[in-house]
Amino acid sequence: MAWDFETDPEYQQLLDWADRFVRDEVEPLDLVLGNPYDKSDGRAMAIARPLQQQVRDHGLWACHLGPELGGPGFGQVKLALLNEILGRSRWAPTIFGCQAPDSGNAEILAHYGTEEQKAKYLQPLLNGEISSCYSMTEPHAGADPTLFTTSAVRDGDEWVINGHKWFSSNARYSEFLIVMAVTNPDISAYQGMSMFIVPADTPGVNIIRNVGVGTEPEEEGSHAYIHYDNVRVPADHVLGGEGQAFVIAQTRLGGGRIHHAMRTIAQVRQAFDMMCERALARQTRTGPLASLQMTQERIADSWIEIEQFRLLVLRTAWLIDKHKDYKAVRKDISAIKALMPKVMYDIVQRSMHLHGSLGMSNEMPFSSWMVTAEMLALADGPTETHKVVVARQVLKEYQPHDGLFPRGHLPTRAEAARAKYAELLEHAAAEL
Numbered sequence: 001m002a003w004d005f006e007t008d009p010e011y012q013q014l015l016d017w018a019d020r021f022v023r024d025e026v027e028p029l030d031l032v033l034g035n036p037y038d039k040s041d042g043r044a045m046a047i048a049r050p051l052q053q054q055v056r057d058h059g060l061w062a063c064h065l066g067p068e069l070g071g072p073g074f075g076q077v078k079l080a081l082l083n084e085i086l087g088r089s090r091w092a093p094t095i096f097g098c099q100a101p102d103s104g105n106a107e108i109l110a111h112y113g114t115e116e117q118k119a120k121y122l123q124p125l126l127n128g129e130i131s132s133c134y135s136m137t138e139p140h141a142g143a144d145p146t147l148f149t150t151s152a153v154r155d156g157d158e159w160v161i162n163g164h165k166w167f168s169s170n171a172r173y174s175e176f177l178i179v180m181a182v183t184n185p186d187i188s189a190y191q192g193m194s195m196f197i198v199p200a201d202t203p204g205v206n207i208i209r210n211v212g213v214g215t216e217p218e219e220e221g222s223h224a225y226i227h228y229d230n231v232r233v234p235a236d237h238v239l240g241g242e243g244q245a246f247v248i249a250q251t252r253l254g255g256g257r258i259h260h261a262m263r264t265i266a267q268v269r270q271a272f273d274m275m276c277e278r279a280l281a282r283q284t285r286t287g288p289l290a291s292l293q294m295t296q297e298r299i300a301d302s303w304i305e306i307e308q309f310r311l312l313v314l315r316t317a318w319l320i321d322k323h324k325d326y327k328a329v330r331k332d333i334s335a336i337k338a339l340m341p342k343v344m345y346d347i348v349q350r351s352m353h354l355h356g357s358l359g360m361s362n363e364m365p366f367s368s369w370m371v372t373a374e375m376l377a378l379a380d381g382p383t384e385t386h387k388v389v390v391a392r393q394v395l396k397e398y399q400p401h402d403g404l405f406p407r408g409h410l411p412t413r414a415e416a417a418r419a420k421y422a423e424l425l426e427h428a429a430a431e432l
């Protein structure tokens with residue numbers, strides 16, 4: 001019997017350590033340090049490095065990776081249980097060496113990179129020494145990559161990249177960017193686009209501006225609008241071969257989406273915990289908010305939604321471990337991707353509302369979490385496109401029903417049932 005909802009006692013001990021460590025040592029960093037991707041921030045690095053060493057000492061560094069890349073190779077279920085803790089803190093993924101988008105970039109470099117590319121770009125990324133950027137979305141087209149126009153043209157031993165990219169996260173802190181570009185406009189985009197590794201200091205990589213989210217001050221944004229202006233990279237800086245961009249993008253995004261979902265469980269639990277504490281503490285003239293039925297409904301709905309979401313995430317993680325192939329679990333990954341922003345939005349909104357004016361003030365984290373919910377609805381593809389994937393995959397499991405009436409038509413079914421048991425029914429009637 002393989003169904004089991006329990007954690008190995010040894011791993012539970014590690015999770016308990018991670019829980020305490022994140023609460024006591026890492027969560028406070030969110031309130032005093034800047035951007036975790038800024039490796040040039042000496043003060044932040046001086047605090048972060050010893051904490052990262054403690055994570056290594058506990059065997060929890062880069063848990064998304066297998067032993068060949070310096071991780072423990074726990075698989076997705078164990079990673080999910082850890083990410084349920086790390087998602088509480090902005091700094092925690094960096095302290096544990098599994099922060100997006102570096103984790104996804106490391107995954108594709110490991111999978112498709114040459115030995116030289118791995119030595120130069122992957123190893124320092126895995127060591128947490130540098131940050132990286134994934135530069136795919138364009139200002140005129142995001143959800144549909146077949147509309148991208150950034151091009152790369154071969155010129156002798158080099159590729160020359162031209163075009164604009166939008167919302168390239170952390171480009172300002174990155175040592176290199178992975179850029180998707182059209183290399184053959186005459187064939188289908190699915191074969192005519194390639195990925196390039198572009199060192200950030202290459203002439204022509206021009207960040208027009210760093211766009212922020214929500215109410216972030218202009219200068220603090222970390223999503224770059226980039227003009228690649230005659231950017232020349234050596235021919236060997238193609239990743240995974242010419243025409244492989246779509247295949248690589250799918251490898252990368254499959255893992256990225258479920259890892260976001262795992263961390264989202266932690267975020268919604270935070271909002272939920274705050275909702276329950278507030279409901280018990282805040283008094284009305286008839287008693288605490290918790291005694292009011294509409295508050296109780298909010299709490300019950302939220303608890304049920306979190307548990308449903310968590311089970312779907314864990315089951316999807318289990319399926320990935322079982323099939324070892326993101327494509328085989330596409331429907332499930334898209335399902336949690338589509339559900340994630342709704343769960344986050346609904347629970348944060350309820351918790352914010354129960355906190356009244358304090359809840360929507362800038363003294364509480366709810367408004368930034370509302371922006372996070374929208375970020376989850378867009379980054380790695382909008383909800384609509386994921387729902388389409390779910391529906392298409394589900395419909396593959398069905399056939400149209402022949403006949404004038406549908407399969408569930410009761411008179412037709414009753415007629416068939418009467419025909420099946422006609423003899424027995426007649427016999428039983430005769431004996432009465």
Ligand SMILES: Cc1cc2nc3c(=O)[nH]c(=O)nc-3n(C[C@H](O)[C@H](O)[C@H](O)COP(=O)(O)OP(=O)(O)OC[C@H]3O[C@@H](n4cnc5c(N)ncnc54)[C@H](O)[C@@H]3O)c2cc1C
Nearest residue numbers: 134135136137142143167168169375378379380381382384
């Ligand atoms: C916080 C954050 C970080 C990001 N980081 C990166 C990054 O590092 N690198 C990178 O390359 N990109 C990044 N992105 C961009 C992200 O991939 C895009 O936002 C996403 O692909 C959607 O593209 P778009 O924003 O241009 O929206 P559009 O493509 O303009 O879509 C807008 C809306 O139109 C609707 N829509 C679009 N297409 C369809 C469709 N086929 N069916 C139904 N409805 C549709 C949906 O409602 C959708 O939300 C990031 C985005 C966010 C929010």
